[in-house]
Amino acid sequence: MSRNILVTGGAGFIGSCFVVQQVEARNNVLVLDKLTYAGHLVNLEPCLHSSKFSFAPGDIGDAELVARCLKEFRPDAIVNFAAESHVDRSIHSAEDFVRTNVLGTEQLLRTTKDWWQGLEPEAKKKFRFLHISTDEVYGSLDKNSAPFTENSPYAPNSPYSASKASSDFFVRSYFKTYGLPTLISNCSNNYGPRQYPEKLIPLMVLNAVSNKPLPIYGTGLNIRDWIYVEDHCEALDLILSKGRMGESYNIGGECEKSNLEIVYFICEILDEVIPKSDGTSYSRQIKFVADRPGHDFRYAIDSTRVKKELGWTSRHCFPEALRKTVLWYLDNSEWTKQVMDEDYRKWLHQQYQDFDSSKSMEQKD
Numbered sequence: 287m288s289r290n291i292l293v294t295g296g297a298g299f300i301g302s303c304f305v306v307q308q309v310e311a312r313n314n315v316l317v318l319d320k321l322t323y324a325g326h327l328v329n330l331e332p333c334l335h336s337s338k339f340s341f342a343p344g345d346i347g348d349a350e351l352v353a354r355c356l357k358e359f360r361p362d363a364i365v366n367f368a369a370e371s372h373v374d375r376s377i378h379s380a381e382d383f384v385r386t387n388v389l390g391t392e393q394l395l396r397t398t399k400d401w402w403q404g405l406e407p408e409a410k411k412k413f414r415f416l417h418i419s420t421d422e423v424y425g426s427l428d429k430n431s432a433p434f435t436e437n438s439p440y441a442p443n444s445p446y447s448a449s450k451a452s453s454d455f456f457v458r459s460y461f462k463t464y465g466l467p468t469l470i471s472n473c474s475n476n477y478g479p480r481q482y483p484e485k486l487i488p489l490m491v492l493n494a495v496s497n498k499p500l501p502i503y504g505t506g507l508n509i510r511d512w513i514y515v516e517d518h519c520e521a522l523d524l525i526l527s528k529g530r531m532g533e534s535y536n537i538g539g540e541c542e543k544s545n546l547e548i549v550y551f552i553c554e555i556l557d558e559v560i561p562k563s564d565g566t567s568y569s570r571q572i573k574f575v576a577d578r579p580g581h582d583f584r585y586a587i588d589s590t591r592v593k594k595e596l597g598w599t600s601r602h603c604f605p606e607a608l609r610k611t612v613l614w615y616l617d618n619s620e621w622t623k624q625v626m627d628e629d630y631r632k633w634l635h636q637q638y639q640d641f642d643s644s645k646s647m648e649q650k651d
């Protein structure tokens with residue numbers, strides 16, 4: 287039976303992937319999105335003309351708008367992707383992170399709870415609120431520590447992760463206090479098409495082909511666990527339909543790589559598919575730059591719960607999915623033109639202007 291799903295933040299990277307999958311599965315989807323610098327309707331192109339899809343521009347913190355969406359659309363579920371998502375931006379200023387991730391999420395919960403309490407018992411029982419969160423709430427691991435489980439203590443280190451941790455706690459509190467049927471997922475680093483090119487993988491691909499430096503923070507030895515975005519969204523679908531109310535589910539790709547490894551993989555792909563005319567490797571553009579303040583060393587996820595309880599597995603393997611991702615950015619120049627606008631150039635200038643203090647690959651060696 288088809289479901290009505292209200293997807294907040296559905297015009298962003300992961301949200302748009304989830305929306306496309308759900309529309310393909312013949313569910314009705316209403317996207318509520320503020321269209322910040324990171325949100326673009328072009329991300330939803332595959333379903334913009336579907337009768338299963340509708341769009342409401344706006345803020346999750348706008349109680350009147352959200353209440354109207356709930357009344358008219360009558361969702362069986364809300365999936366909350368809406369957030370400020372970039373760690374480096376949160377270091378420059380945490381204000382928008384507090385406004386959307388903390389206050390916005392709490393307002394969304396409050397408006398939802400008020401509406402949900404008035405539903406008929408059957409609809410009330412069926413309803414789910416799935417909050418999309420991150421492994422960064424657990425803080426940083428050493429090289430040899432065991433991966434994060436759902437029982438790992440919260441220890442956020444960046445303003446971004448502090449705001450996400452706070453939102454997770456509000457979600458938890460609405461389950462405990464009001465019985466709102468909530469679920470939380472904590473996922474590791476996603477990669478794939480349509481990721482805003484402030485994040486490591488698209489930034490490196492697009493800088494490389496523009497003959498710009500590839501800025502590696504610190505030593506480049508920090509480790510992230512990488513998951514293909516479609517695999518993440520498939521896990522979310524399972525959590526939504528079969529997850530236990532009030533629970534958290536960790537989702538990871540079992541694919542730990544250092545940042546330097548990632549950038550070398552990207553350069554190898556580019557060297558093969560668009561070799562430079564002078565025969566040199568794109569890796570010569572690598573620049574070691576000042577480290578990210580409070581830079582978490584390593585994230586790793588134990589996905590046992592989502593695998594054992596819900597039967598999830600990730601379908602994509604890293605080398606092929608990374609290659610597919612790199613090729614997507616090369617083949618979609620219309621998309622890159624649209625998202626790499628004036629705001630984007632301002633961001634690059636604010637974050638990376640200081641290349642003078644950087645060391646080139648040759649100097650480091």
Ligand code: NAD
Pocket residue numbers: 294295296297298299300301318319320321322323324325326344345346347366367368369370371372386390418419420421450472473474475476477482
């Ligand atoms: P993104 O930055 O690409 O997209 C965020 C979307 O939210 C955008 O469309 C934006 O317009 C919208 N938005 C922002 N503020 C809003 C507001 N106040 N009201 C309505 N819409 C608003 O982010 P993403 O990478 O797709 O991440 C989505 C969610 O997943 C976030 O909650 C993030 O914390 C979480 N997450 C991301 C990753 C990752 O690797 N990208 C990993 C784990 C968890």
Ligand code: DAU
Pocket residue numbers: 371372373374419420421422473474475476484485486487489501502503504506508509510545578585
């Ligand atoms: O772990 C999940 C998180 O992954 C999500 O919650 C966040 O929303 C998402 O942005 C991502 O956070 P990271 O900070 O890990 O992602 P980012 O792509 O910004 O950086 C990945 C790693 O690469 C990190 O160790 C910092 C490093 N880096 C990043 C950039 C942008 C560089 O060395 N140079 C760069 O220019």
